[in-house]
Amino acid sequence: MITVENVHYSYGNNIEALKGISLTINDGDFIAIMGQNGAGKTTFIKHFNGLLKPSSGIVYVNNVATTKTSVAALARNVGFVFQNPDNQLFSETVEDEVAFALKNFGFDNDTIAQRVTWALDFLSLTQYRKISPFLLSGGERKRVALASVLAWDPDTLVLDEPTIGQDHEQKENLRQFVMQLQTKKKTVIMVTHDVEFVAECNPRVILMRDGKIIADGIAKDILTNSQLLEESSIVRPQIAQIFAKLSPLGLPANTIDIDEAKTMILTKAKESNRQ
């Protein structure tokens, strides 16, 4: 569980990036943090594994204040995947790259081998095991970065812009992968601009603006709230756009799920056929 209490954060140049944030993230939550560029999203998530410590206020991870412990100790429970995989790849082979963190955390060799095999298999990277990560494509490098964090099986996974540079198939894989983590009761926190991806995943959405949280709720309410969307310059998902225009027919405007949408339209069509 992560508890954030009235956190402020300023960078060295006296610009306040976070202006009083309070939040509770329960075990097993799936959260999407959205908002404009410069809203403070990345600054905020860097507090979860202690990379940044609040200027004032407290962040508790599993009831331990982040100021009282090290990044390495926090990272054991909170895995953080950076936006750009090139900021972390350095090993000669994909296998070594994935084993890097496991070695840092002091796992024994048998466990390391087992975890690496599992993580590579999970993200369909097994055929690249002995290849240099620098030879892989952008999307594959991103998956190696993800595997290298997933390998130590952290309770909480923080993903910064996971869908950038991924084709549709990879996004679908990513979605299924997150759902799988959900069944294992893992907490997943992702920062994203990808409205359609959020609509498909249907997580709890936290909307940030100008260093503050302006909304916190289920995706379907927030992604169809005109005022909030305009304030954060977010375009509503396509399904919601259609349903906003269909509201004169009596269809609910806060629809973002494709299956739900299909059922409602079919029901409506049957009703009007009967009349």
Place this chain on the structure above:
Amino acid sequence: MSVFDGLKFRKSFSPIHNLDPRIKFVYVIAVFISALLFSQILPLIILFLIQLPFVFLARVQKQWFRSLRGAAFLAGFIFAINIFTNFFFNNWSLTAFDVENALGMTMRFVVLIVSFSVFFLTTSPDHLGLALEQSHMPYEFAFAFTTAVRFVPVLAEEAQTIMDAQKARGLELEKGNILKRIRNYIPILIPLIVSAIRRSLELAEAMESRAWGAVKKRTNLYLLKLHKGDYVLIGITTFLLITTIYVRLFLFTYIPLVSNFF
């Protein structure tokens, strides 16, 4: 990264900022040569003090002090090495003269750092490129040089992100003995180098697709011209060089050693 902070240019106006970069560079080189001419601490302290009016006139004390603080580690290292080698080669004994010598070497390094820091703090990369070009250096070289200078802060920021990314994977930079600590930096350096190379390739492609180098003869909107302040600096530079060379050639043996007073 504080050393980089001390080299980062920030746009502002002062008599020093307005000086011709070519003259400023000649002045820095003159200080450089002067610092190499002496190993005694007294003349080096004087050279250090000569820099101070420039720092205050340019109103860059804060950043300048930061570069000094950033260089403190290296300065300490130079001092330690000097003390140790003297200690080692003098059959494990140390005199006041040895200590002064080591201090002199350290001071020489500090003088070099502060003079270059003032130069980079007060000269914009654009001006620098202009200066190189108008000193008849081929444009390709001038451009490469200014780009390199411009990318230093970008790389410093990138290094910070990479450090964060590796720390998030349990890397502890401050752990282990000295050898282990050096090895700890491999996961930082490799991504940094790879991304620098990748960035330069991308930059080259982007420039070529915008017809870089299509026109052989380039003209400039701004031309560098010498003003009153520049002539004053030329005077100071000449005076500094003549004085130091004169002192070095004819008065060298008269330079007092502080250690003689003990």
